[in-house]
Amino acid sequence: MSPETQRKIEALFPRYPEKRGALLPAIYLVQAEKGYVGPQDARALAELFGLEPVDVWEVLTFYNMFYTSAQGRHHVYVCTNLPCSLRGARTLLKELESHLGIRCGQTTPDGRVTLAHEECLGSCGTAPVMRVDGEYVENLDLSEAKRVVDSLE
Numbered sequence: 001m002s003p004e005t006q007r008k009i010e011a012l013f014p015r016y017p018e019k020r021g022a023l024l025p026a027i028y029l030v031q032a033e034k035g036y037v038g039p040q041d042a043r044a045l046a047e048l049f050g051l052e053p054v055d056v057w058e059v060l061t062f063y064n065m066f067y068t069s070a071q072g073r074h075h076v077y078v079c080t081n082l083p084c085s086l087r088g089a090r091t092l093l094k095e096l097e098s099h100l101g102i103r104c105g106q107t108t109p110d111g112r113v114t115l116a117h118e119e120c121l122g123s124c125g126t127a128p129v130m131r132v133d134g135e136y137v138e139n140l141d142l143s144e145a146k147r148v149v150d151s152l153e
């Protein structure tokens, strides 16, 4: 992390009864700086907070809004929970994998799209659903999913 990000994190400490309380906003700050929080960043945060690296890693990997590796410019998350799966989401995800030439959890070589699956997006009535850069695309079929993915810059 940059010295500027470290200063911002240290400025958070007085706001919390315990230093550890600032861990989530600190992770946000690191991710805002470089787009993800990798193992080296987790070690640096652990040192700054006086924690073990595994303590930081546990928090970091618990929340799906944090990334532990470099991401594409666009995020495509396909819901694969039961209602969406019953309406074809797993097949749709497989088709998107072969359409993009990557596996779930990977990023296209040009850095355009990161494809992942997600648990229930809370829109089961419009299954299958995918979330693209934070926006829901609902009542999907394969051709619509491909069209949306292809429309991403």
Ligand code: FES
Pocket (backbone or CB within 6 Å): 079, 080, 081, 082, 083, 084, 085, 119, 120, 121, 122, 123, 124, 125, 127, 128, 129
């Ligand atoms: S299972 Fe997909 S939105 Fe609920």
